[in-house]
Amino acid sequence: MFVDQIKVYARAGKGGDGSMHFHRGKFRPKGGPDGGDGGRGGDVILKVDSSTNTLRQFFFNAKLIAQDGHKGGGNLCTGQSADNEIFKVPSGTVVSKIIEEEDPETGDIVTRYEPFADLTDVGQEFVLCKGGKGGKGNVHFKTSTHQAPREFTPGDEGEEGFFHFELRSIADAGFVGFPNAGKSTLLSKLSAARPKIANYPFTTLQPMVGVIHFGDHRRGTLADIPGLIKGAHQNIGLGHDFLRHIMRCRILLFVVDAAGTEGRDPVADLEIVRKEVSLYSKELSKRPWFILANKIDVEGAEENVERIKDRFKRVKIFPISAESEQGLDKLRAFLDKKIGQTFEVLK
Structure with a gap:
């Protein structure tokens, strides 16, 4: 428990x-x-x-x-x-x-x-x-x-x-997004963490923190925050129980289902989640943030990625597939620059 x-x-x-x-x-x-x-x-x-x-x-x-x-x-x-x-x-x-x-x-x-x-x-x-x-x-x-x-x-x-x-979980970067956007799968591919993964909402019922290794004694920590829904800032759904866990993250990674496999519009999803974070904490909304357009190996994703780029012109976007690991090497290199820290090796 x-x-x-x-x-x-x-x-x-x-x-x-x-x-x-x-x-x-x-x-x-x-x-x-x-x-x-x-x-x-x-x-x-x-x-x-x-x-x-x-x-x-x-x-x-x-x-x-x-x-x-x-x-x-x-x-x-x-x-x-x-x-x-x-x-x-x-x-x-x-x-x-x-x-x-x-x-x-x-x-x-x-x-x-x-x-x-x-x-x-x-x-x-x-x-x-x-x-x-x-x-x-x-x-x-x-x-x-x-x-x-x-x-x-x-x-x-x-x-x-x-x-x-x-x-309040401590991590260098936190994954934020709707349920089933692929956050847990992404965490399992980037780190040694093994969160529960299934095709239904709210699979993740508690924050998971994983360590990502970049090589040459460098690493960082990633947090998988349970999926948010509209009204989360008012404690609807899992709401405040989990929004507070991203308060310590240095950067926010907004994970979105670019293929819209759940029947939702990825652009609207990003707008909603960004708004929920802003309404919950103005300070949090000012943190550096980036978009991870997930599931690009699914039909219809390419067109939505272009729509996301058009809507969020000033935000760095990473088209990825957590399942097939497409685009993850580029994401790792970026995270190394942003959150990678050298650690001492015990002898």
Whole structure:
């Protein structure tokens, strides 16, 4: 099961209470206060881990709880601090705090999300909730006129709250288009990814990321975004569930069925998908984009490719066939220039 957004509750540990204690020894029956401080409560920490690419683990455990610190002891012993609790998240996780407040005009309770962490780098750690400080023992309250203090302070409460985790896939380039345009087939031919491929809409129900190798220790990443339909920006169809996954892509590759095998007009398809992306995010619509006119090995495609070129005169167009791999060498060379990065080879 793929989970790319989830609501969780997190609570850091409470600090241990300070101790109210007096030393009692054989030769010091009234040795004075020696209550120690309480230990610190554990933090709730998120850590980006390369071994996971989903938020599925939080679906089964949506409560992230850290342990409380231990109470202080006698003889100036500080209570043991609790261990931090570390929870693994995939690269590309956006964390928002869920805030509920009253609408001043209607009086209704309105929920809003306040983003405050964008976790992208493997190994990156983020303290979601900080543990409370330990309380002070009674030894801190001794003065020249107050020799036997019974005062101590309780430990501070740990931070807590409800949070929204949202996964946004990270890739250099993203395939965007209608269902059955051939995005999954194209990803499988350009990379080692093996998405599910079938001749019906919404075969791809989750984003797939594949690595494309260009040779000479160069590579890039490609994302196959599930097919969009008209009204996607309003969350119609799969809508927002998947549009957000292209927010991190450096370039957008609009894949279109140039042969119109589904009975749709490829020019109209491109216009619709471009509009949906623009309505969803103005920032996203300004990213570099290119057209991959797929299925050119099917009758009727050549004429439609000319129509696409006529309609989008300033956009670079690649006539290709993902199935027969026609035109893919030229596309690979282009992608190498746009997204190819040198990587270190482990020895």
